[in-house]
Amino acid sequence: MPEGNQATATTPAEFSEVFHSDCPARGVLDHITSRWGIWVLLALNEGDKRFFELRDSIEGVSEKMLSQTLRDLAGDGLVWREVEPTVPPKVTYGLNEVGRGVSVRLVDMFRWIGANAENLCAEQAERTGSGPATR
């Protein structure tokens, strides 16, 4: 959709520049924020893992989506993949430099949310005066 894009003067548009459509980083973001990207990054932050180890440590992920997410992340250069052509095959995944940086920051954010969960609950409780809208 062709958008007006008013450029509200105040907006530095810092991120529009950095993450513009043609920039590969834009796609990277999409992969990170995809349904399973975060959890893969989080799991790998604990250490290198094999495919089924990942599947087991990420609750609810299907093999298809895990495979797809891994492929995306590896294509982005956030994750490496090593294949040992043995029988049975052994495939290991781990974080690259950039992926580690992302993962660490993700962990930091998660910790912040976890540490403030009570505050969130409190705020949600206050709101229940008018309408729960618990969705």
Next chain:
Amino acid sequence: MPEGNQATATTPAEFSEVFHSDCPARGVLDHITSRWGIWVLLALNEGDKRFFELRDSIEGVSEKMLSQTLRDLAGDGLVWREVEPTVPPKVTYGLNEVGRGVSVRLVDMFRWIGANAENLCAEQAERTGSGPATR
């Protein structure tokens, strides 16, 4: 070859604990990583904004989804909403304490990705040349 990075044998499962199904923080995460949550948080990190200001600064968002995202984030206690019952009405949104913390960390992560975009491009280029190029 991936360097050692032993799987520290820890696997603290720290996050499974913190973000278990019944924990409200789990839903918060879903909202943050939703299609537009990140961009709203990012936009509000620049300062408080009114509805249409937000719509204009977030490229591609529909009014429906913006409204929905805002409602979710406000319900989570990440964002506040202030209504001035004038004619025409004036509604302003901004970040709460927790929301600001999340937003700041998000910005940090985005900067990291942006700063390493060339590395990502390089890795992607190497891959196309059929090189293993691990890290």
Next chain:
DNA sequence: CAGTATCCTGGGGGATACTG
């Protein structure tokens, strides 16, 4: 073990129209 290939469904989310 570590994946692909195929089929299929739900709801995320866009377009449009209407309201206070």
Next chain:
DNA sequence: CAGTATCCCCCAGGATACTG
């Protein structure tokens, strides 16, 4: 201006089966 309401399409992603 700041939203709701409605319709409807598309594809992310789950289930299942097969392969090297």
